Amino acid sequence: xxxxxxxxxxxxxxxxxxxxxxxxxxxxxxxxxxxxxxxxxxxxxxxxxxxxxxxxxxxxxxxxxxxxxxxxxxxxxxxxxxxxxxxxxxxxxxxxxxxxxxxxxxxxxxxxxxxxxxxxxxxxxxxxxxxxxxxxxxxxxxxxxxxxxxxxxxxxxxxxxxxxxxxxxxxxxxxxxxxxxxxxxxxxxxxxxxxxxxxxx
Amino acid sequence: xxxxxxxxxxxxxxxxxxxxxxxxxxxxxxxxxxxxxxxxxxxxxxxxxxxxxxxxxxxxxxxxxxxxxxxxxxxxxxxxxxxxxxxxxxxxxxxxxxxxxxxxxxxxxxxxxxxxxxxxxxxxxxxxxxxxxxxxxxxxxxxxxxxxxxxxxxxxxxxxxxxxxxxxxxxxxxxxxxxxxxxxxxxxxxxxxxxxxxxxxxxxxxxxxxxxxxxxxxxxxxxxxxxxxxxxxxxxxxxxxxxxxxxxxxxxxxxxxxxxxxxxxxxxxxxxxxxxxxxxxxxxxxxxxxxxxxxxxxxxxxxxxxxxxxxxxxxxxxxxxxxxxxxxxxxxxxxxxxxxxxxxxxxxxxxxxxxxx
Numbered sequence: 197x198x199x200x201x202x203x204x205x206x207x208x209x210x211x212x213x214x215x216x217x218x219x220x221x222x223x224x225x226x227x228x229x230x231x232x233x234x235x236x237x238x239x240x241x242x243x244x245x246x247x248x249x250x251x252x253x254x255x256x257x258x259x260x261x262x263x264x265x266x267x268x269x270x271x272x273x274x275x276x277x278x279x280x281x282x283x284x285x286x287x288x289x290x291x292x293x294x295x296x297x298x299x300x301x302x303x304x305x306x307x308x309x310x311x312x313x314x315x316x317x318x319x320x321x322x323x324x325x326x327x328x329x330x331x332x333x334x335x336x337x338x339x340x341x342x343x344x345x346x347x348x349x350x351x352x353x354x355x356x357x358x359x360x361x362x363x364x365x366x367x368x369x370x371x372x373x374x375x376x377x378x379x380x381x382x383x384x385x386x387x388x389x390x391x392x393x394x395x396x397x
Numbered sequence: 398x399x400x401x402x403x404x405x406x407x408x409x410x411x412x413x414x415x416x417x418x419x420x421x422x423x424x425x426x427x428x429x430x431x432x433x434x435x436x437x438x439x440x441x442x443x444x445x446x447x448x449x450x451x452x453x454x455x456x457x458x459x460x461x462x463x464x465x466x467x468x469x470x471x472x473x474x475x476x477x478x479x480x481x482x483x484x485x486x487x488x489x490x491x492x493x494x495x496x497x498x499x500x501x502x503x504x505x506x507x508x509x510x511x512x513x514x515x516x517x518x519x520x521x522x523x524x525x526x527x528x529x530x531x532x533x534x535x536x537x538x539x540x541x542x543x544x545x546x547x548x549x550x551x552x553x554x555x556x557x558x559x560x561x562x563x564x565x566x567x568x569x570x571x572x573x574x575x576x577x578x579x580x581x582x583x584x585x586x587x588x589x590x591x592x593x594x595x596x597x598x599x600x601x602x603x604x605x606x607x608x609x610x611x612x613x614x615x616x617x618x619x620x621x622x623x624x625x626x627x628x629x630x631x632x633x634x635x636x637x638x639x640x641x642x643x644x645x646x647x648x649x650x651x652x653x654x655x656x657x658x659x660x661x662x663x664x665x666x667x668x669x670x671x672x673x674x675x676x677x678x679x680x681x682x683x684x685x686x687x688x689x690x691x692x693x694x695x696x697x698x699x700x701x702x703x704x705x706x707x708x709x710x711x712x713x714x715x716x717x718x719x720x721x722x723x724x725x726x727x728x729x730x731x732x733x734x735x736x737x738x739x740x741x742x743x744x745x746x747x748x749x750x751x752x753x754x
Contacts, residue, residue, distance in 0.1 A: 199415050225543060229490075232536070252525040260532025261562060264539065268558050271543050271551075327521050329582055374724065 211237035249329040437653040438468035451712040478642035490544035495647035498537020501530040502654035512693040545639035553635025557626035563726035564616040570734035571610035588670035594677030598669040607667040614659035622714035660703035
């Protein structure tokens with residue numbers, strides 16, 4: 197076994213263990229942390245495939261931003277694990293069915309003639325100068341530029357929709373208008389009164 | 398550095414090949430990390446002295462000559478204290494949170510070029526790597542807050558999480574501007590793209606991004622005036638209120654290591670890293686003498702400048718109110734960076750600016 201295979205198997209083992217941890221741990225916060233660990237290990241596996249751009253972006257986007265928000269939300273929620281696990285036996289057959297379907301699909305894709313693992317073969321080794329990031333950039337902004345821009349527009353629409361759904365004006369809410377605060381002059385707040393000094397009696 | 402490793406060559410050749418790589422890498426890491434930890438120790442001393450001077454005090458002056466041994470006294474005191482784990486705390490997470498917060502602050506140094514010859518790993522996607530690692534530091538803070546089983550710690554963690562996520566976007570956009578100008582993600586190549594004179598460093602053409610990057614950096618490290626995660630007047634000490642002894646020391650170390658990291662990145666990306674400010678000047682101003690040569694000295698000088706700014710901010714600015722922090726991050730910084738990226742795109746298209754050559 198080469199050093200690289202050793203790395204692959206150890207990271208893959210941790211990945212699978214973390215994935216199992218996600219669905220078995222009792223505490224939702226621990227589940228989220230296991231998911232973070234799983235993301236990290238899959239990033240390392242991509243790194244072994246010399247896909248360093250994807251690996252780093254996975255860590256940057258999912259671990260660095262999405263999972264932080266996940267953790268944020270999960271910590272604030274008061275999840276009753278016992279309630280959530282109610283009806284386990286009732287849904288178990290359906291779950292088993294879905295599991296079997298997914299497993300069969302994965303097996304089919306991995307074994308099929310056109311898409312199978314052996315059809316692609318191992319990726320060729322690149323020299324040290326080869327820049328994965330640059331290659332992805334070249335393809336993404338030339339050949340696939342329409343798909344890329346459509347995806348960007350869809351995301352923009354999603355942002356606008358999410359904001360417009362949650363933005364509402366509540367009455368009686370005290371909101372500061374910072375522009376107004378900055379534009380305030382002394383004359384708006386203070387009235388200077390000139391008067392003659394008076395004798396004490 | 399290369400000479401030192403060559404000196405070890407006869408010893409190294411006794412080892413198998415991959416162990417040789419490992420040993421060389423470990424030597425390089427130690428060469429970077431030991432001075433870094435010392436720098437962190439003396440940054441705490443510098444902070445107390447500088448803020449003392451700004452407030453008309455003396456600062457530490459008892460341990461050693463002019464208090465120079467104060468950092469060691471502090472470290473020894475913290476190491477000898479007991480680590481108290483609160484009841485009902487999530488024990489494993491409580492212990493691992495400081496480690497998680499210091500790990501990215503150290504690991505990011507792997508790609509930072511410290512001199513024209515020396516960098517631990519000269520990787521291609523260095524800028525992305527730095528961005529990914531600095532975004533991990535927030536986990537330490539969140540986990541510390543949650544695992545402590547304390548309301549104050551939890552409030553601090555929540556504040557910090559929202560703040561870091563907000564400022565990371567502006568920071569990322571500022572870095573996009575740098576990589577557009579530098580034409581590479583490799584930090585060494587970004588520095589080389591800035592060579593010329595002090596006016597071809599990226600601080601001038603990317604001035605708004607430079608300012609936003611540094612302010613976001615201050616916010617990301619939870620330093621004053623953005624230190625609402627600690628906020629001692631409202632929530633005692635924020636996320637690390639339950640920590641004591643060594644665990645607290647590690648959080649402390651992480652905060653200062655992060656400050657140095659942000660400073661070195663700002664110097665690398667916007668102030669030309671190890672390039673000399675005398676480069677490109679006429680000969681009578683020293684443009685051709687040895688002071689125009691690039692070197693680690695110039696990087697250290699620029700980093701000290703930024704670190705002084707960190708201390709200066711803490712001594713002078715009152716703490717931001719939380720809603721104003723959010724407003725600044727989302728409604729001011731992000732639009733400004735997006736607009737400047739457009740401006741920069743136009744500049745690149747019409748070949749204006751130092752990067753057109």
